[in-house]
Amino acid sequence: MTHAPSSIVYVVDDDSGMLESTQWLLESVGLTVRGYADGRQFLDAVDPDAAGCVVLDVRMPGLGGLNVQEEMQRQGLNLPIIFVSGHADVPIAVRAFKSGAFDFIEKPFNEQLLLDSVQQAMQDRRLSPQTTAGAPGTQALLDSLTPRERDVFLPLAQGYTSREIAEQLNVSVKTIDLYRGRVMKRLGADRLPDVTGLAIAAGLVNPLNLRETPSS
Known part of the structure; x- marks a missing residue:
């Protein structure tokens, strides 16, 4: 923590009202924010060595969010991306997650x-910069799970708590915590969003329904 570069949240949105309100919100909790009205402007200005993350609108004139994501990968910009979209577009969300998106809101x-x-996202970037970007073979990783680990993996990816999963499978919370640790280790996932991303990339979970479950 002593010599880590200061984290920046880049917000990219062509809707000026949304851009401004998102900036205000993030600055209100003490974050350093830079706002851009289009993808190209952001790509020209982003610091390749920056720590932080990107809040990126999916649909924008010119370079859309997915194009920006592709360009970032081409340039080796390893910043977690949180996509925001006013359209419940499942194929776009799936494509974003398959390309390593951190979240889709x-x-x-x-x-x-x-x-x-x-x-x-910022903590994930500090702990494991390369977790989300292209781990080898999503399907191969999932195939490595035992049947019992698979039973825990899916509700875990959907956002259920250990207690809720324990009730579903009729076992103790301790047992679920044990399996949860094993699932995450086997998948090479340090954080829950990585587990969710793998499930979405494999087509097992609808990214737009993740947060319907009453968990906080």
């Missing part, structure tokens, strides 16, 4: 949800 979004996602 529908507009209008709950402010706390965005703040939590940004904080998690």
